[in-house]
Amino acid sequence: MELVIDRITKQFKNKIAVDHVSLKLKEGVYGLLGANGAGKTTLMRMMCGLMVPDSGTIALDGISMEEEQYRDVLGYLPQDFGYYPDFTALEFLMYMASLKGIPKIRAKEKTAMLLEQVNLKDVAKKKIKTYSGGMKQRLGIAQALLNNPNLLVLDEPTAGLDPKERVKFRNMISELGKDRIVLLSTHIVSDVEYIADYIMVMKKGTIIHKGAREDILKSIDGKVWECVVPEKTALDLERKFPVINIRNEKEGIFLRLVCEHMPYETASICTASLEDLYLYYFSDEISEGEGQP
Ligand SMILES: Nc1ncnc2c1ncn2[C@@H]1O[C@H](COP(=O)(O)OP(=O)(O)OP(=O)(O)O)[C@@H](O)[C@H]1O
Ligand SMILES: [Mg+2]
Known part of the structure; x- marks a missing residue:
């Protein structure tokens, strides 16, 4: 199985949202960060055929996303998925199955199986409005799996999950990625770090890095440093370099930062993590947009 995205582009007025993105995905879990x-x-x-690209093509095993055959093997969980609060999980899945044209008998079997798979069997007859964020997300995945898709696209599936729900969710996703292409987006580094086999870092419409986790980390290998410095030096370093971690210590200010060369004479080099990479490439946006912590 291979999904080929070839120079896909989308512009909104004067804003290029996706800029000539090309990707090849095979079975496995891919994190779009x-x-x-x-x-x-x-x-x-x-990718889900819900928006027409300005240019470029997308095909799964040679079948274009414009064809019905492509949509038949696609499952999608939108970022802003609308649940019906007064439905139960069971009613909701049966309803979604009817929208997807699945015959009733088949839908009943499939729904029962999926409720078990996403661990909602015990609450299947409770109204969705009584569910936690994690339960809703798992229900969202279940509806995306109704047609047993080869390509599963999940947009920010971990948003709003507490740490315990997050762990359950990760386990479920890894299982799903065994025999299909799973693509999930997030801006939470730790969510993709341990479940995605491959990571794609997207910035301003382009994929700036992609590959297996260990491979993409190579780009900042040898550039992550830790040091304890006087306060004045800390301020100076913070201005010049992306700082990943900062805290007060007895001897001075502890800094973890990304820098091409040794930032301070007592600095020691450390193993780069995905979080370091992310902060390095997005430090300009974090300081512009959200304010540096
Ligand atoms: N329908 C639209 N009309 C105009 N601009 C849009 C539209 N959809 C997206 N954009 C713009 O395109 C850019 C990319 O948006 P998009 O929603 O794809 O980003 P995202 O990575 O999903 O962000 P988030 O993490 O907030 O969900 C943004 O600048 C956004 O404002
Ligand atoms: Mg989004």
Whole structure:
């Protein structure tokens, strides 16, 4: 199975949301990591045939996304999925199955199986409005799996989950990625760090890095440093370099930062993490948009 995205582009007025993105995905879990506005949702909506690209093509095993056959093997969880609060999970899945044209008997079997798979069997007859964020997200995945898709696209599926729900969610996703292509977007580094086999970092409409986790980390290998410095030096370093971590210590200010060369004479080099990479590439946006912590 291979999904080929070839120079896909989408522009809104004078804003290029997705800029000539090309990707090849095979079975496995792919994490699309990017800050707000990077273009993740736009890319995913085009992959799901919900938005027409300005140019470029998308095909799964040679079948274009414009063809019905492509949509038949696609499952999608939108970022802003609308649940019906007064439906139960069971009613909701049966309803979604009817929209997807699945015959009733088949839908009943499939719904029962999915409720079990996403661990909602015990609450299947409770109204969705009584569910936690994690339960709703798992129900969202269940509806995306109704047609047993080869390509599963999940837009920010971990948003709003507490740490415990997050762990359950991760386990479920890894299982799903065994025999299909799973693509999930997030801006939470730790969510993709341990479940995605491959990571794609998206910034301003383009994929700036992609590859297996260990491979993409190579780009900042040897550039992550830790040091304890006087306050004045800390301020100076903070201005010049992306700082990943900062705290007060007895001997001075502890800094973890990304820098091409040794930033301070007692600095020691450390193993780069995905979080370091993310902060390095998005530090300009974080300081512009959200204010540096
Ligand atoms: N329908 C639209 N009309 C105009 N501009 C849009 C539209 N959809 C998206 N954009 C713009 O395109 C850019 C990419 O948006 P997109 O929603 O794809 O980003 P994202 O990575 O999903 O962000 P987030 O993390 O906030 O969900 C943004 O600048 C956004 O304002
Ligand atoms: Mg989005």
